[in-house]
Amino acid sequence: MSGETIYKLENAKSGRSSCKKCKIKILKNEIRLGVETDGPSFKLQSWYHPTCFTLPRKLVKEKGMTACQFVEELLEDYTVDEVCSNDTEMIVRQIEEKVSVTKKEKGGEDGDGGGVCTERIKKNLARLREEVLGSSDDEEEYENQPKKKRKMNKLSEEERAEAEVYAMYEKKKNDELKDVLRWNNQMVGGNKDALLTRIIDGQLNGRLGICPSCEKGKMKLKDTEAAKAYCNGYFDEENQARIPCFYECSLKEAPRLLPWYTEEPTEEEKEKMKAMAEEGASNNINSSSTSENIDAKAKLLKRASKLNWNLDSKSGIKEAAQDLTTLCTKDHLVDVPNDDKITKMEIGRLVVQNRSKTASEVMELVIHKFGLTQAKIEKEKKQAKSLSAVCGNAENVGVMQAILELGDLYFKEGNRNAGATYKKVAQAIKELTFEITAENAKGLGKGKTKVCVCVYV
Ligand SMILES: [Zn+2]
Ligand SMILES: [Zn+2]
Structure with missing residues (x-):
């Protein structure tokens, strides 16, 4: 993983950069997409208008990544308006235009991500229909499948519930699905399958709430891996910086808010939702309810x-x-x-x-x-617990936590480069399956070593 590339979205700091593709100057404050590659002794930085940016072939071909996944998982958001979370749809659409072109050129790949989960639910729905109606005359495709396979195992309560929600929404248009997600303050990016997956999860489990680790970021559903939720951080208004977060949990453990709105909430309900979100965050920081x-x-x-x-x-x-x-x-x-x-x-x-x-x-x-000091101790304990769930080796949680804290400090100081370096180190530690010790830390590569040693001193 050497020569790692960083993709970021930000408001242009000056009017001096120009788009690498169309060569037109990018105006100050205009949203630009940056690609940063680590060279041996320098950094290569190029800028694009989001509409001029093409998803790199290695991501599309080798990782099967969609524009939506790219925006949600890879693109680091430094924009003032947090475009990646608040207007995912728009930015995905801007990038997507070219993805479809590249796909056509290559003869097309099917599957658009986020479909794994809905495929399964779709099949269950067909089975459910057959159970209820006796036969499923509107499911021609299903009728053609061998009879033996159909009777295999009975649907669980959960699968049944999923299929029922799916049936409620399958005929709806994308815009209608996005409305439902918007009413519930959830992400609205992605294709129909991704939207449906989010709605099914929300209706059965409640709205995804605020991350318990950083206590500010919104929890999101992982589109690629079924049954997982994650937080990728939040935008810190006070310091005008994006603070990354690594929290990840199963859908069952994810923080939830009720109710899930199936029609547009009233103004009063909207106010309540807002208060709930703010309370959830600020309550935790200051006086957790203990x-x-x-x-x-x-x-x-x-x-x-x-x-x-x-x-x-x-x-x-x-x-x-x-x-x-x-x-x-x-x-x-x-x-x-x-x-x-x-x-x-x-x-x-x-x-x-x-x-x-x-x-x-x-x-x-x-x-x-x-x-409060006590609240901070409790928060750290909670964070350690959540990190031990994602850390490749539980013994590294302490180191990872310390590095994340250092990174947060840099981000809050406005030193994004240092903050981003710590974030990368934390990410690397997360993936390690062996315990970091003073001896092997030296072998972890330049940059990283320095940090590890610091932590031990
Ligand atoms: Zn351009
Ligand atoms: Zn978080």
């Missing part, structure tokens, strides 16, 4: 309410910042930076920005900014 967290928060707010709070003078503000800092560091209740000076400065800023607020209200903001 009683310990609630206690810690209550304690901090109470202590703050007793502070001598007078923000009319410079010295009063200084004192307020110092007092809040002391409360945070005492008993280590809030996860503030190690350096008290930095903490005091950050808290001071919050105090000044919120001069009309009470001490408790500002404390609440401080907790929101830094998070």
Whole structure:
């Protein structure tokens, strides 16, 4: 896997780049698709208009990748509007135009991805129809199959339910299917089979919720591998950076939200959905519902309410910042930076920005900014658990977690290159089946070695 290629989508940082295909200049802020290849000592970077980009032959031919899979799995999204998640459809369509042309040239390959799952359900539906109706006169193709095969095994409850939902939607147009997914706040990219697979899963199990690992990204259904859900990260508004995530789980374990809407939700219901999504995320970051967290928060707010709070003078503000800092560091209740000076400065800023607020209200903001120590520990535990499910060797979870954390820090600082390097390293560790030790770490290749050694020191 040397000379790895990175595909990314972003808003052009300047108006200087031009499209490699059509040679026309790409305007500043216009969405451009970048291809970055690692050379021996340099990076090769080229830019395209999404409509001018052709899916590389090696992906189409060797991996059977569709434009939809490319956008969902490979394309790293750095766009301000998170185009890959929010407007998958549009970007897939732009890239797809050329895929179909390449396919025709090559005499066409059948199957468009995401079909494995629906094929199975389709067959089950045919069997279900036969069971219910006695015969299936509208399934000519099925009638032609040998009789013996049909009676093989009985359908399970689950297969039956899947087939029933499939029957409800099979005749619908793609646009109608996309509406259903939109009502439920799910991805709308992909071909009909991918859309159907998502609807069947949602109707039977509920809407896919927020990732339990990063607590911000939306869980998505894997189109290629049936019965799995994943998170590929989220866009961090505050730092204007995309934070990658690696969480993966079975459909049964995936976080779910109810209900699944089979008709357009009312305005009131839409509001409720929005609140639910926001609550799900922010709740977890600050005070996860555990009683310990609630206690810690209550304690901090109470202590703050007793502070001598007078923000009319410079010295009063200084004192307020110092007092809040002391409360945070005492008993280590809030996860503030190690350096008290930095903490005091950050808290001071919050105090000044919120001069009309009470001490408790500002404390609440401080907790929101830094998070509770206990909540962070719990979050790390949960993340370790989720990583051990995807890590090739469970012994590497700690290293992977540490590297992901470093990567997150770089992304949040706006250092995307460093962040992306750590992300790649974490990805590589995920695939390893042997345990990383100080000795074999040296053999893991340049760049990676450096990082591994850092972790051990
Ligand atoms: Zn172009
Ligand atoms: Zn995540």
